[in-house]
Amino acid sequence: MADYEIPDDLRYSEEDEWARLEDDCVVFGITDYAQQQLGDIVFVELPQVGDRFAKGDAFGVVESVKAVSDVYAPISGEVVSVNEDLADRPELVNADCYGSGWLCIIRPGDEAELESLLDAKAYRIYVEERSEPDQ
Amino acid sequence: MSDGEARARVGNVGNGFAYEEPLLFERSRPGRVGCSLPRLDVPEVDAHATLPEGALRDDLPDLPELSEVEVVRHFTRISTWNASVDLGLYPLGSCTMKYNPKLNEKVARLPGFACAHPLQPVELLQGFLHLAYELERHLAEISGMDRVSLQPAAGAQGELAGIMMIRAYFEHRGQRRSRILVPDSAHGTNPSSAALNGYEVVAVPSGEDGILHPDAIEALMTPDVAALMLTNPNTLGLFESNIARITEIVHARGGLVYGDGANLNALLGIARPGDLGTDVMHFNLHKTFSTPHGGGGPGAGPIGVKNTLAPYLPVPVVCRRDGAGYDLDYDFPRSIGRLHANFGNVAMAVRAYAYLRSLGPDGLRRCAEMAVLNANYLLARLRPAYHVPYDRPVMHECVLSDQRLESTGVTTIDVAKRLIDYGYHPPTIYFPLIVHGALMIEPTESESIEGLDRFVEALLAIEREARENPDLVRSAPHHTRRSRLDETRAARRPVLRWQPEDG
Numbered sequence: 197m198a199d200y201e202i203p204d205d206l207r208y209s210e211e212d213e214w215a216r217l218e219d220d221c222v223v224f225g226i227t228d229y230a231q232q233q234l235g236d237i238v239f240v241e242l243p244q245v246g247d248r249f250a251k252g253d254a255f256g257v258v259e260s261v262k263a264v265s266d267v268y269a270p271i272s273g274e275v276v277s278v279n280e281d282l283a284d285r286p287e288l289v290n291a292d293c294y295g296s297g298w299l300c301i302i303r304p305g306d307e308a309e310l311e312s313l314l315d316a317k318a319y320r321i322y323v324e325e326r327s328e329p330d331q
Numbered sequence: 332m333s334d335g336e337a338r339a340r341v342g343n344v345g346n347g348f349a350y351e352e353p354l355l356f357e358r359s360r361p362g363r364v365g366c367s368l369p370r371l372d373v374p375e376v377d378a379h380a381t382l383p384e385g386a387l388r389d390d391l392p393d394l395p396e397l398s399e400v401e402v403v404r405h406f407t408r409i410s411t412w413n414a415s416v417d418l419g420l421y422p423l424g425s426c427t428m429k430y431n432p433k434l435n436e437k438v439a440r441l442p443g444f445a446c447a448h449p450l451q452p453v454e455l456l457q458g459f460l461h462l463a464y465e466l467e468r469h470l471a472e473i474s475g476m477d478r479v480s481l482q483p484a485a486g487a488q489g490e491l492a493g494i495m496m497i498r499a500y501f502e503h504r505g506q507r508r509s510r511i512l513v514p515d516s517a518h519g520t521n522p523s524s525a526a527l528n529g530y531e532v533v534a535v536p537s538g539e540d541g542i543l544h545p546d547a548i549e550a551l552m553t554p555d556v557a558a559l560m561l562t563n564p565n566t567l568g569l570f571e572s573n574i575a576r577i578t579e580i581v582h583a584r585g586g587l588v589y590g591d592g593a594n595l596n597a598l599l600g601i602a603r604p605g606d607l608g609t610d611v612m613h614f615n616l617h618k619t620f621s622t623p624h625g626g627g628g629p630g631a632g633p634i635g636v637k638n639t640l641a642p643y644l645p646v647p648v649v650c651r652r653d654g655a656g657y658d659l660d661y662d663f664p665r666s667i668g669r670l671h672a673n674f675g676n677v678a679m680a681v682r683a684y685a686y687l688r689s690l691g692p693d694g695l696r697r698c699a700e701m702a703v704l705n706a707n708y709l710l711a712r713l714r715p716a717y718h719v720p721y722d723r724p725v726m727h728e729c730v731l732s733d734q735r736l737e738s739t740g741v742t743t744i745d746v747a748k749r750l751i752d753y754g755y756h757p758p759t760i761y762f763p764l765i766v767h768g769a770l771m772i773e774p775t776e777s778e779s780i781e782g783l784d785r786f787v788e789a790l791l792a793i794e795r796e797a798r799e800n801p802d803l804v805r806s807a808p809h810h811t812r813r814s815r816l817d818e819t820r821a822a823r824r825p826v827l828r829w830q831p832e833d834g
Binding site: 236238239259261262263286 | 764767819822
């Protein structure tokens with residue numbers, strides 16, 4: 197299996213997003229597994245500041261040379277900031293998905309939802325399950 | 332001087348008759364012309380005196396200046412760079428790149444069709460209207476639908492029209508339904524058509540066997556669901572064998588079923604979507620009915636409906652008046668309106684009609700049978716070398732993946748690029764999305780067994796190369812004018828037009 201970086205201090209969704217609590221907001225992006233699966237990312241479409249999303253809503257789009265994929269809100273809340281650098285440099289998501297390739301910052305509607313996300317250990321198992329050959 | 336240097340010095344030669352060709356703009360020379368205008372034989376008018384200021388320009392646009400022969404050679408040379416179905420097998424899955432018979436071209440060029448003006452009075456368009464009327468009825472008969480409109484310009488517009496009709500149907504009934512179910516194996520146009528009509532798209536998971544299951548539909552088919560969009564056979568090439576039960580569930584809850592007709596080629600003369608519970612569907616004349624596809628287009632995406640949706644058809648509708656020939660009927664007060672100028676892409680209707688009439692019902696059925704046989708033959712011969720994610724008998728196409736090549740570092744994109752070296756247009760890749768590293772191959776009925784065998788040998792050779800010399804595959808193509816293109820950079824920093832160097 198290929199090697200995927202899965203930092204211990206983050207929480208993860210089953211849609212392959214990571215989330216990190218910073219003060220009273222949550223920063224999130226897509227995981228190393230997601231960016232490797234997608235390949236070279238060529239376009240990122242993000243929501244507007246002030247948009248509200250429920251957990252699981254599609255809130256943006258990541259387009260790679262292979263596919264166009266929706267990005268889903270890992271928890272519900274209001275968008276307070278988006279990573280505007282990605283408009284000109286979508287490759288940041290490939291180069292540094294947990295750092296300068298972050299997607300959005302949201303103010304959570306319900307912080308407890310963060311607790312419902314996977315921890316690094318559970319997410320690693322989830323990734324490994326999907327990487328097993330089918331037969 | 333080496334051979335290569337000598338040829339490079341000559342300038343425009345690529346490799347013998349395989350020419351390199353610069354842009355027309357780069358060939359341009361000031362003052363060179365391709366035609367000579369006759370002397371002005373009417374009084375000269377001062378443009379400044381007759382046109383408003385905003386319509387005047389001070390300088391000429393930077394159009395290239397060339398002679399006629401330079402332009403003819405330019406386009407002839409770049410036409411030789413194309414892959415086409417007339418050049419070789421074009422196994423692009425879900426696109427049904429079947430051969431386009433030359434008889435269709437002959438018929439489409441009959442002056443009565445080719446030289447007709449769309450604004451001629453209907454009395455002078457009786458030939459085409461007769462053909463359109465009959466083609467609509469033939470498509471209805473083939474699909475089991477009640478009415479057909481030829482108007483939509485392509486499959487995606489046919490889908491848009493279909494979902495607009497579904498929306499109009501529920502609005503007329505005063506029902507608020509806000510969601511549409513779309514399987515996870517669907518063509519991307521399905522969720523797009525639903526979203527463009529303001530619907531929320533709900534993905535339906537396929538079963539382990541690659542097809543839809545009634546319980547998945549049962550669970551998602553809430554009262555706010557307007558429709559299920561279904562492709563049959565689906566994009567894995569599998570027949571949706573639960574379709575009768577699935578459409579029953581949708582109808583029982585007041586929903587409608589949209590049929591994506593992209594894969595209709597597998598069903599011709601064998602099964603009819605209308606009999607399987609489809610309420611509205613589109614046809615791709617440029618797939619199933621052999622009209623040109625891609626650069627040779629345009630396409631055509633007629634839409635078929637059951638009588639319940641007929642009041643919403645796009646206008647005008649071709650009709651027959653007793654004793655007075657054919658006419659255009661605009662009296663559809665609940666119509667979704669007009670989708671295309673005049674009658675749609677008329678020349679495609681003429682070609683499709685020629686195809687239908689030359690094959691007849693038995694010939695159409697034979698198309699489907701041969702297309703299915705060819706796809707299963709490819710699958711049987713390729714199974715020893717490539718991973719088959721859903722290994723069941725298929726319909727018109729089969730889906731392989733790069734999973735067994737993982738240790739070599741060769742991926743689907745590399746296999747596709749290497750196929751170009753063997754003289755084949757690559758199949759559809761990385762689709763459907765539910766298969767990781769998919770290679771989706773649709774041979775169509777056009778290929779002989781020898782042609783299929785040559786294609787198989789190419790794929791088997793690439794699989795061996797991947798194990799013995801993976802770098803050869805990973806850096807392919809090698810025998811093209813340009814080697815591996817930087818698709819990422821092209822997508823991130825597209826250069827969409829030529830710019831003068833000093834501008």
